[in-house]
Amino acid sequence: MGRQRVYVAIVFIPLFYFLVRYLPPWIFFLLVTGGILLGLHEFYGMYFRGEKRHEIPIGISAGGLAALTLSVGGVESWLTLMTGLVMALLLVEFCLARDMTRGMADGAVLVTGVLYVAGLLGHLILLRRLEGGEYLVFFVFLVTWAGDTGAYYSGKMLGRRKLAPVTSPNKTVEGAIGGLGLSVAASFLGKSWFLPSISVADALGLGIGLGILGQLGDLTESMFKRGAGVKDSSRLIPAHGGLLDRVDSLIFTAPALFHYLIWIKQYGRGISI
């Protein structure tokens, strides 16, 4: 298990560095869109558990439309699309519902899937569209994966006290602390390596903030899996589980970094975005 993880990392990390730094933005947008479609497939799969439901392709299509709008549209387009999708998806559920006692829950899951997977993970596209976006995307990946990896290995080596015994029995308090430490370290590494425009306070704040949010994102996704009675969201990547298992932390950290940058820009701090 541990060794297989290392092999996957050896393949993916350099590949990823190349993808983020040297490929044109639209290829990055396509990759994120692919991830969103796959992530929604897993999300609805966990809820509908093998039932063949028309909601699944409709929700995935809505996620694709959201990714496209995030890639090429402006703020007004996002708001109009988001508003339209909430109405349209609830209406779709009204038309498709087989069992009215489940209509409200099914419609809500249909809407929430699009917001959770496409809306939150789609912030990677928004980050890439900012000035110097390739560095921002690389920064959020670096800090998030450092946190995940730090939590995994320090939990394995030092873990004693369970963090969330019911939903995620393998997580420990020691792992959480180790993950947070590595997130902060990665944030300072990112600042000194390729993101000099952020201040020391930003690097510390982002290391702590993204470190905590990444772990909370991981716990939130584990609730979905626990509800579905599965260990992994799918069997996509050997020893890493499904796509959602790999990006559950990013789903929380990418939006957090984007909105942090937007607001510090608002208040005239000298970061170039």
Next chain:
Amino acid sequence: MGRQRVYVAIVFIPLFYFLVRYLPPWIFFLLVTGGILLGLHEFYGMYFRGEKRHEIPIGISAGGLAALTLSVGGVESWLTLMTGLVMALLLVEFCLARDMTRGMADGAVLVTGVLYVAGLLGHLILLRRLEGGEYLVFFVFLVTWAGDTGAYYSGKMLGRRKLAPVTSPNKTVEGAIGGLGLSVAASFLGKSWFLPSISVADALGLGIGLGILGQLGDLTESMFKRGAGVKDSSRLIPAHGGLLDRVDSLIFTAPALFHYLIWIKQYGRGISI
């Protein structure tokens, strides 16, 4: 029943005209916010059916925060809040979930309630904040209520063919057509009375579009009630049911009018908003 509806209308319509036209915006915002809080109370009440759940006050508070942000914030604040609320509410559900098999559905309903009631109905606040917003709010109320009333009375007098026998057995095709006719008539009345800046094509398009969306909004809410096994969302107003029963059409028409206006302004059509 019919007579009681007329009495309620006699009290509410002039009161409403006064409220919309002559009161300062912030009182209108407060009234809409009150409606949002009450609407969320009904929405979660239909889903949790009498269970005492901490999710209910938390979801209602989130709706209040959304209403406040719509009242005073700009586009960036709405996006940041919406993104933060999706993350925070799923996390809240992770912490509160008693039964993990329901966690995903409960979390999704928590999120969707805020989007459906506060996000959609909150467009009344956004409409009021546009230039000439008091007329726009009055217009959307007029067209929507004309559609509701037209559907009710023409369905009562002429109704033969059931429109949606399972979810809403009282609705008929004849009622839907009568409602649409009265929406279009109300739209032209609005244009000639107090909204001369919209074109004849706008008046026709808005009459038809809002007329249809209002009825779809009504059907969507009836799915929620049917799932909960209740006839009215609550017993707030004599013979009119709960608050959501009264505003279910507005929940779809207010956002539609707002986004229509935003987009025709974008394309340089001469409407003053």
